[in-house]
Amino acid sequence: MQHQENxxxxxxxxxxxxxxxxxxxMGYGCGPEWAxxxxxxxxxxxxxxxxxxxxxxxxxxxxxxPRDPSLRLRLAEKLIESNQPFQAERVCDEVLRRFPDNDAAxxxxxxxxxAQGDFxxxxxTFRQRAKARNWLIGDSFLKLNQRxxxxxxxxxxxxxxxxxxxxxxxxxxxxxxxxxDHSVSTIARSLVTSxxxxxxxxxxxxxxxxxxxxxxxxxxxAHTANIALNKTVIRQISEQLPPASAAIESNNDxxxxxxxxxxxxxxxxxxxxxxxxxxxxxxxxHQDRAEVRDLTLDADVIASKLPTETQSIAELLFSHxxxxxxxxxxxLISQNGxxxxxxxxxxxxxxxxxxxLDDALIDLNQAIFAxxxxxxxxxxxxxxxxxxxIDLAKAKPGVPKAxxxxxxxxxxxxxxxxxxxxxxxxxxTIRQLGFTPDWHLF
Numbered sequence: 016m017q018h019q020e021n022x023x024x025x026x027x028x029x030x031x032x033x034x035x036x037x038x039x040x041m042g043y044g045c046g047p048e049w050a051x052x053x054x055x056x057x058x059x060x061x062x063x064x065x066x067x068x069x070x071x072x073x074x075x076x077x078x079x080x081p082r083d084p085s086l087r088l089r090l091a092e093k094l095i096e097s098n099q100p101f102q103a104e105r106v107c108d109e110v111l112r113r114f115p116d117n118d119a120a121x122x123x124x125x126x127x128x129x130a131q132g133d134f135x136x137x138x139x140t141f142r143q144r145a146k147a148r149n150w151l152i153g154d155s156f157l158k159l160n161q162r163x164x165x166x167x168x169x170x171x172x173x174x175x176x177x178x179x180x181x182x183x184x185x186x187x188x189x190x191x192x193x194x195x196d197h198s199v200s201t202i203a204r205s206l207v208t209s210x211x212x213x214x215x216x217x218x219x220x221x222x223x224x225x226x227x228x229x230x231x232x233x234x235x236x237a238h239t240a241n242i243a244l245n246k247t248v249i250r251q252i253s254e255q256l257p258p259a260s261a262a263i264e265s266n267n268d269x270x271x272x273x274x275x276x277x278x279x280x281x282x283x284x285x286x287x288x289x290x291x292x293x294x295x296x297x298x299x300x301h302q303d304r305a306e307v308r309d310l311t312l313d314a315d316v317i318a319s320k321l322p323t324e325t326q327s328i329a330e331l332l333f334s335h336x337x338x339x340x341x342x343x344x345x346x347l348i349s350q351n352g353x354x355x356x357x358x359x360x361x362x363x364x365x366x367x368x369x370x371x372l373d374d375a376l377i378d379l380n381q382a383i384f385a386x387x388x389x390x391x392x393x394x395x396x397x398x399x400x401x402x403x404x405i406d407l408a409k410a411k412p413g414v415p416k417a418x419x420x421x422x423x424x425x426x427x428x429x430x431x432x433x434x435x436x437x438x439x440x441x442x443x444t445i446r447q448l449g450f451t452p453d454w455h456l457f
Contacts, residue, residue: 070097084110084117091123100130116147129457134168141165156183157333164340168457173348180341187337192330193322197278202229205334205381208327209388210286215324216391219293225384226287230280237276244269281307285317324397328389328405335385339421342378345371346428372432379425386421390414419450426452 073090087110094103107124110117121144128137141162145152152158163179166172188198192207199207206229210222248266251259284303291300307314322330349372392398393411422441429438445452 070094070099084114084120088117088119088123091120091127095123095127095130098130100127103127104131118144118148121147129168130455132454132457134165134457135171138165138169138171153182156186156337159183159186160333160337160340163344164336167340167344167347170347173344176344177348180337180344183337184341187333192282193326194320195282195317197275199279199282201334201337202378202381203279203283204330205338205385207282207286208322208330208334209381209385210290211321211327212324212331212392212397213388214290214293215397216388216395218388218391219290221384222388223287223290223294225381226283226290230283230287233276233280233283237273237280240269240273240276244273277310278312281310281312281314282317285314286321288314289318328392328397331385331389332405335382335389335421338378338385339382339424342375342382342428343424345375345378346424346431349431372428375428376425376432379421379428383418383421383425386417390418415448416450416456419445419448419452420456422448423452423456 070090070093073086073093087106091103091106091110094100094106104124104127107120107127110120111124114120121140125137125140125144128134128140145158145162150158152162159179160183163176163183166176166179184201187201187204190198192199192204206226210219210226213219213222244266247269251266257263284307288300288303288307291297291303304314307317393407393414398405398407422445426438426441426445429435429441442452445456450456
């Protein structure tokens with residue numbers, strides 16, 4: 016009997032001890048499950064437009080599963096969307112204390128700092144992210160553009176920002192557009208790809224309107240360069256025969272530049288000819304093709320080498336960012352002193368960053384148009400084979416704000432140029448998109 020009582024006592028002690036130990040363990044084990052339930056409820060609330068409800072559910076999820084960084088990051092994202100960037104930054108810092116190199120936390124922290132208007136801190140966080148990821152920024156035109164934009168937002172190191180975007184433009188110009196074997200400037204690439212996608216989404220007329228001024232401008236540049244070359248050759252022959260080797264080398268450089276201008280002109284003419292063909296303007300299409308033949312080039316061959324729809328979508332995405340950054344930086348530089356004078360030689364201008372406010376306006380106009388084409392394409396069949404390039408579910412919700420930011424950059428430029436009427440028109444567009452035209456957009 017005594018033995019049975021001892022066994023019973025021991026059993027009760029063991030059971031009591033296990034209860035004390037297991038209850039917290041069970042609570043911890045169930046915590047993540049309960050947290051996932053709250054996270055699911057947050058998604059439902061967000062889909063119904065209840066951002067505050069989604070935030071409360073995510074806060075509950077974080078409390079129940081404090082070791083899960085993904086829940087905190089989702090909370091930070093929603094806090095930014097609900098105009099609570101300071102709280103979002105604190106949440107990001109909580110993640111970074113345990114995971115200093117967490118890329119998503121650094122991205123959300125940068126976004127929260129921008130939303131607070133603390134662009135200098137955002138620049139430092141970008142640098143922290145670059146260090147954590149071991150980025151070689153100079154090897155990527157996209158990263159160069161990103162750093163340039165952060166510098167521009169911070170209003171510091173503008174000369175370095177200028178060099179960043181200048182280098183990015185040069186890198187892009189050396190890349191092939193489709194199967195074409197010559198370099199094409201970023202703005203020409205953007206015009207071509209905007210037109211190619213625009214043809215598919217009902218924006219052919221708008222594409223023609225954008226192509227025409229650039230075609231006219233390149234015609235003038237090529238004609239002027241040819242006249243300058245002919246005059247130079249005549250003068251050199253009259254002064255020295257045969258001309259000095261340095262003079263011959265300079266002339267050959269200019270001939271190469273003229274050749275590049277003529278190839279770009281032929282590319283734009285071919286693209287416009289396709290657009291004219293789409294709207295039934297056969298005579299105008301034939302005229303553009305004839306002009307291409309006058310340049311000793313073949314429009315059909317050029318058309319066969321144009322980029323595919325998938326390639327065009329990718330080009331649209333990065334070209335609008337580069338052009339926007341270049342135009343924005345030019346505006347800021349002009350606010351901090353007179354813009355540098357444009358070089359006198361055609362060669363010195365080949366990859367030179369935009370120096371005039373007029374050219375900045377061309378950049379921003381094309382950036383806006385390229386993004387408008389891209390935004391309209393999101394609901395078209397163009398994206399049937401671009402899943403690896405763009406996540407439609409994420410891209411569509413961000414369209415209004417992205418448009419608003421582009422228009423706000425142009426507002427700043429138009430105000431600098433003294434065009435208040437156009438600036439007010441863009442402000443109205445920003446408000447129609449559901450945003451306030453000020454720094455809070457960033």
